[in-house]
Amino acid sequence: MNSFATDGTNFITAAGLTFSLAMALCLLLVPRRYAAVPIFILVCFMTMGERILVFGLNFTMLRILLLFGWVRVLARHEYHVPKFGPLDAVVVGWTIVRTVNYTLLWGTTAAFINRLGYAYDIIGAYFLFRFLIRDPKDVTRAIRYLALFVMPLALFMLLEKLTARNVFSVFGGVPFIPEMREGVVRCQGPFSHPILAGTFGATSLPLLIALWWQPRASRLLVVFATLAVLVITATAGSSGPALAAFAGILALCLWAMRAHMRILRWGCLIAVVVLQVVMNSPVWFVLARFSVFSGSTGWFRGFLIDQAVRHINEWWLIGTQSAAAWHPFLIDVTNQYIAEGFCGGIIAMALFIAMLAVAFRSVGRSVRRSHLEMPSKRLAWALGAALFAHAVTFISVTYFDQNFVMLYFLLASVSAVAAAQPVAASTQVTSEADSRFALSFSEPAIQ
Numbered sequence: 001m002n003s004f005a006t007d008g009t010n011f012i013t014a015a016g017l018t019f020s021l022a023m024a025l026c027l028l029l030v031p032r033r034y035a036a037v038p039i040f041i042l043v044c045f046m047t048m049g050e051r052i053l054v055f056g057l058n059f060t061m062l063r064i065l066l067l068f069g070w071v072r073v074l075a076r077h078e079y080h081v082p083k084f085g086p087l088d089a090v091v092v093g094w095t096i097v098r099t100v101n102y103t104l105l106w107g108t109t110a111a112f113i114n115r116l117g118y119a120y121d122i123i124g125a126y127f128l129f130r131f132l133i134r135d136p137k138d139v140t141r142a143i144r145y146l147a148l149f150v151m152p153l154a155l156f157m158l159l160e161k162l163t164a165r166n167v168f169s170v171f172g173g174v175p176f177i178p179e180m181r182e183g184v185v186r187c188q189g190p191f192s193h194p195i196l197a198g199t200f201g202a203t204s205l206p207l208l209i210a211l212w213w214q215p216r217a218s219r220l221l222v223v224f225a226t227l228a229v230l231v232i233t234a235t236a237g238s239s240g241p242a243l244a245a246f247a248g249i250l251a252l253c254l255w256a257m258r259a260h261m262r263i264l265r266w267g268c269l270i271a272v273v274v275l276q277v278v279m280n281s282p283v284w285f286v287l288a289r290f291s292v293f294s295g296s297t298g299w300f301r302g303f304l305i306d307q308a309v310r311h312i313n314e315w316w317l318i319g320t321q322s323a324a325a326w327h328p329f330l331i332d333v334t335n336q337y338i339a340e341g342f343c344g345g346i347i348a349m350a351l352f353i354a355m356l357a358v359a360f361r362s363v364g365r366s367v368r369r370s371h372l373e374m375p376s377k378r379l380a381w382a383l384g385a386a387l388f389a390h391a392v393t394f395i396s397v398t399y400f401d402q403n404f405v406m407l408y409f410l411l412a413s414v415s416a417v418a419a420a421q422p423v424a425a426s427t428q429v430t431s432e433a434d435s436r437f438a439l440s441f442s443e444p445a446i447q
Contacts (some may be wrong), residue, residue: 011172016050020061024068032078035132036409037143039065043200043402044149047190049173058117062402062444066124073131080131087358087415088130094351095122101318105343124403135420136376139215139383139413143207147225150204152230153189157197160187161235162166186237192401195334198241200403201232203389203410206248210382214375239298240396248389255381258367265424282306287395300329301396308338316346336394359411362418372420380417386410 023038024186030037042065049157051060059067099115133139160166160178168190169176179186179194186194208225211217233241257264274282285302314320321341323330333339345414363384367377387410399407 016171044153047171048171048401052066069128082379090355095119098348101344105319109297124409133416150228154231157187157189157235184237187235194236195238195397198233198236198238199393202231202245204229206382206385210311213378244389244393251385251388299388319343319347336398
């Protein structure tokens with residue numbers, strides 16, 4: 001296959017460039033209701049290995065697609081959101097703090113450029129979705145498109161599991177022969193690591209299940225898409241994504257307890273305190289007891305948190321250049337919360353956690369809003385369940401591939417549902433019982 005590399009850093013194939021430019025052209029031209037389609041296609045079928053350098057700036061195909069998305073928004077005057085809310089403000093604040101602190105930590109132009117790249121990803125993806133996805137109908141429609149694309153992705157990863165060959169290696173950035181651990185093939189498809197591949201499947205699971213309660217939803221599509229993301233999660237062969245999938249399903253099941261979440265949260269806090277009292281080691285070492293696949297590194301997750309707490313005086317202000325001096329194992333910081341602290345200090349970590357907390361609060365408020373129809377409330381709850389799956393998997397991985405797109409799609413969707421306006425009284429479902437009755441007799445179809 002034709003490819004070129006100017007300095008050993010660039011890697012772009014003719015097929016990858018053609019495919020990516022075709023998606024970029026689609027993003028420019030399609031109506032807004034289809035705008036998520038090319039983005040999800042690139043997430044599901046393009047690696048981060050395809051990239052070019054422009055004046056020293058590293059552009060993956062996803063970053064180029066985001067650029068085309070913003071050209072579209074500006075050209076079509078689509079830069080409108082119903083309201084600039086608390087979640088929007090926290091996302092901007094977190095981005096600024098992590099950029100400034102990391103630059104101060106390293107004190108180099110290269111560090112500033114590096115953080116600008118991440119800021120471009122965060123602001124570019126989050127606000128692009130905010131402009132393109134404005135209400136619950138947009139969110140539901142986008143999830144339907146995602147459901148269509150995870151099915152072929154699951155087939156590719158199942159093929160990788162059976163043949164121990166990754167077809168996405170032609171795009172670079174992923175190995176041709178997948179990683180194996182204790183005889184288990186750990187598939188990664190187009191993602192940068194098997195854990196991240198499994199994370200994509202696990203965090204998509206609640207969103208796809210949510211389609212079951214939406215009007216005009218195809219039950220057959222929901223079933224096959226759900227099976228597909230379970231295949232993606234399982235073929236990754238990693239305990240973290242499997243536990244995240246369980247967390248997402250558990251959160252969905254808590255719908256019946258939605259009026260008692262405060263009690264549940266306090267109960268969980270008390271349980272953590274009790275564990276701390278009765279355990280011989282700090283409570284975070286309970287992670288060592290969670291394992292689904294052989295070769296799990298749960299103990300290392302607990303050890304990482306333990307070392308971060310012990311050395312907090314060395315990173316709390318603006319972060320630390322390296323944690324490896326504390327222990328050789330810590331060259332790999334596989335915890336998004338800890339990574340935020342190490343790269344931006346405790347304020348960056350706190351803002352990252354605050355971003356998740358504000359999103360959860362928005363979900364709770366959406367569920368309690370009287371004017372929202374029941375399907376929209378179930379959708380909001382599913383978004384919260386998916387966010388909970390992300391929050392769980394952040395304990396065992398940091399996002400350094402296309403998973404960041406799905407995270408900001410989720411956050412933007414939470415904002416879109418929270419900003420939904422009241423519908424006409426004649427079209428509202430007057431009670432939860434009426435809603436369930438209507439959904440049970442609705443004809444399944446794909447919009």
